[in-house]
Amino acid sequence: MRGIRISGWGIAVPDKVVTNDDMALNLDTSDAWIVERTGIRERHIGGTTSGLAIEAGQAALDCAGRTAAEIDHLVLATTTPDGIVPGTAPSVQHALGIKGGAFDINAACSGFVYGLVTAAGLIAAGSGPIMLIGSETLSNITDMNDRAIAIIVGDGAGAVIIEPVDGAGGLLSWNLNSDGSLRHLLKCEHGGTLFMDGKEVFRKAVRVVVESAERAMADAGLGPDDISLLVPHQANLRIIQAACQRLGIPEERTAVVIDRYGNTSSASIPLALHDAIVGGRVHDGDHLLLTGFGGGMTWASAVLRWGG
Numbered sequence: 001m002r003g004i005r006i007s008g009w010g011i012a013v014p015d016k017v018v019t020n021d022d023m024a025l026n027l028d029t030s031d032a033w034i035v036e037r038t039g040i041r042e043r044h045i046g047g048t049t050s051g052l053a054i055e056a057g058q059a060a061l062d063c064a065g066r067t068a069a070e071i072d073h074l075v076l077a078t079t080t081p082d083g084i085v086p087g088t089a090p091s092v093q094h095a096l097g098i099k100g101g102a103f104d105i106n107a108a109c110s111g112f113v114y115g116l117v118t119a120a121g122l123i124a125a126g127s128g129p130i131m132l133i134g135s136e137t138l139s140n141i142t143d144m145n146d147r148a149i150a151i152i153v154g155d156g157a158g159a160v161i162i163e164p165v166d167g168a169g170g171l172l173s174w175n176l177n178s179d180g181s182l183r184h185l186l187k188c189e190h191g192g193t194l195f196m197d198g199k200e201v202f203r204k205a206v207r208v209v210v211e212s213a214e215r216a217m218a219d220a221g222l223g224p225d226d227i228s229l230l231v232p233h234q235a236n237l238r239i240i241q242a243a244c245q246r247l248g249i250p251e252e253r254t255a256v257v258i259d260r261y262g263n264t265s266s267a268s269i270p271l272a273l274h275d276a277i278v279g280g281r282v283h284d285g286d287h288l289l290l291t292g293f294g295g296g297m298t299w300a301s302a303v304l305r306w307g308g
């Protein structure tokens, strides 16, 4: 039996910081409205999905003390690929010098958890170390003149190195879910811009996140008191708070970076995870509950035991 552990992490965000006050220069909105309704204070805008992924991936390699040649495969979660064909992962693979397979996963904001489970499956099937990246340039598919959506999006990337270990490893439980009948709630057609039914996404998100996170805890044989850190998708602070309350996990045990990065889709969970790790909030033996939701709709949760 082969399991996984995470041995390295890195992030990348564009240099350009756009504050809520900056947004209010062009849009009929205000810092007070955005902070109250979303928890967002600023976001980074710019770059390319591959460029951010390369930077985050290299940082994760350096952190793990690995060279690219030691990585077997690259899994890139993104909703905003550089192009339609080819996928963005091969560009990142080539730039970093990784040798094996490289492919994109598009599960919208659940992409990082989908990628984690995919990487664990590849490792169970015999793969060596895998690089998993979530990278997004949502600003490229957003009408920045539409205040209903422009204020929530941000660009960035987060990467981890996932290593095989003998035995069960750290992925204690997981579930992946989707419901395509809800695709109209959050979508972007070819050449178009993001459309979101914010209110309905909000309602559904709280329900599915709670249901899937509770299932992941139950499957791991754990309760809310056993979770050291909740690492949720960063879409709206009020969604995170509502989920915490219903799950019985206090907000102090939750990784929140939405104030600095906005909603970065599949990059949001690794950005939050990275912030918690470098902030000294993650220790060997800790149980981390990762949970995401997004367009599709898709939603997914996983429980990781850290270290080992």
Ligand code: COA
Binding pocket: 028, 029, 030, 033, 034, 037, 038, 109, 147, 148, 151, 152, 186, 196, 197, 198, 199, 201, 202, 205, 235, 236, 239, 263, 293, 294, 295
């Ligand atoms: N600035 C100021 N006012 C705004 C605004 C903005 N950026 N956007 C909308 N408004 C106005 C609306 O026009 C509306 O005005 P009205 O009452 O005069 O009609 C009022 O604020 C309330 O709008 P509403 O859409 O009901 O706000 P909301 O509380 O639902 O917040 C979102 C909007 C988008 C922040 C919220 O619905 C949300 O976060 N939804 C979930 C989105 C999400 O998670 N997406 C990612 C999924 S991965």
